[in-house]
Amino acid sequence: MYSSAQFKEEDQQQVIAFMKQHPFAMLIGNSNGRAVATQVPLMIEEREGKLLLLGHITRKQDHQLVFEENAEALVVFTGAHAYVSATWYENPQMVSTWNYSSVHVRGKLLFLNEEGLIDALRKLSLHYEKQNTQSSTIYDNLPAEYAAKMLKAIVGFEIEVTSIDHVFKLSQNRDEKSYDNIISHLKGEGSEAAAVAKTMEERKDKVFKQ
Numbered sequence: 001m002y003s004s005a006q007f008k009e010e011d012q013q014q015v016i017a018f019m020k021q022h023p024f025a026m027l028i029g030n031s032n033g034r035a036v037a038t039q040v041p042l043m044i045e046e047r048e049g050k051l052l053l054l055g056h057i058t059r060k061q062d063h064q065l066v067f068e069e070n071a072e073a074l075v076v077f078t079g080a081h082a083y084v085s086a087t088w089y090e091n092p093q094m095v096s097t098w099n100y101s102s103v104h105v106r107g108k109l110l111f112l113n114e115e116g117l118i119d120a121l122r123k124l125s126l127h128y129e130k131q132n133t134q135s136s137t138i139y140d141n142l143p144a145e146y147a148a149k150m151l152k153a154i155v156g157f158e159i160e161v162t163s164i165d166h167v168f169k170l171s172q173n174r175d176e177k178s179y180d181n182i183i184s185h186l187k188g189e190g191s192e193a194a195a196v197a198k199t200m201e202e203r204k205d206k207v208f209k210q
Contacts, residue, residue, distance in 0.1 A: 001104050007169045015166050016051070019077045019103055020044050026076040027057070029109070031069040038063045042075070043124050051161040053105065054120050056154045064155055067109045073159050077103040080195035084171065088185050089178040099182075099196050103166040107159040117156030170200050172207050179207065 009015055019025075023044065028037045038061075043054040053075060057063050067073065081100035086092050112120060118139065125138040135141065142150075171182050179200070186197035 001102070001165050002167055002169070003165070004167070004169075006172050007167045009166065009168055012164070015103055015164060016044065016046075018079065018101065018166070018168075019105070022077045022079050025053075026078075027055075027063065028074040028076065029063060029066040029070060030072070031066045034066065036062045036066045041124070041128065043120075043127050045123075051164075053107070053159040053161065054123060054156075055158075056117065056120060056124075056156045059153055059155050064111075067111070067157070071108045071110070073107055073109040075105040075107075075159065077105070080192040080199070082186055082189065082193035082196040084182055085185070088181045090175055090181075091178075097169075099170050099186075099200075101166075101168045101170070101199070103164065105159075105161050106163045107161040109157050109159045112156035112158065114151060116158075117151060117154070120156040120158070168203075170196070170203060170207075176208050179204065 023042050024039060025042050026037055027040050028035060030036075038057060040055045040057060045052045045054055079101035081098060084097050084099050086094050086096045121139040125135075126133070129135040129138050132138070133140075139147065171179050174182065183197045183200050186193040186200070
């Protein structure tokens with residue numbers, strides 16, 4: 001991961017909040033020099049002083065086989081990103097760049113038994129259905145035959161986080177006029193670029209402390 005002190009967030013809870021805001025993460029494993037990756041929705045839990053990632057994957061796929069051989073996991077959480085043209089700077093005679101936010105989490109992946117998988121499915125479905133216990137898609141409301149079939153097709157896991165690194169590269173190394181100009185141009189781009197602009201606006205007071 002690219003690392004520079006000016007692109008770091010001092011408040012670790014803000015980093016965890018970012019992970020919770022972008023839970024569809026890239027799960028990466030490696031065994032005998034063979035890397036595999038799959039994107040999965042995760043739930044982030046703080047339990048007994050530990051940070052845990054909870055999820056499930058399809059059984060008997062390469063991602064399960066690799067983690068059975070090597071439990072070390074890398075999980076990448078990414079947010080909105082956008083191209084930033086140097087023509088938007090007060091001094092445009094330099095290279096352009098890319099603004100983005102990313103968190104890299106490492107930990108050991110533990111596969112869950114069926115009871116643990118059911119517990120994970122309950123938590124995940126309730127969480128993403130915003131605690132709506134009447135929703136037809138939460139685990140406890142699924143038809144028994146369907147649920148039994150589904151349990152055979154997936155395996156639950158949790159990852160105990162051992163380290164977190166991040167980069168929130170959002171033009172913190174630019175002067176204030178350039179910073180404001182970048183925000184203005186990104187807003188005009190719309191979509192992800194506008195989302196980057198919004199984050200930059202929210203963080204401006206931290207970048208240019210009075």
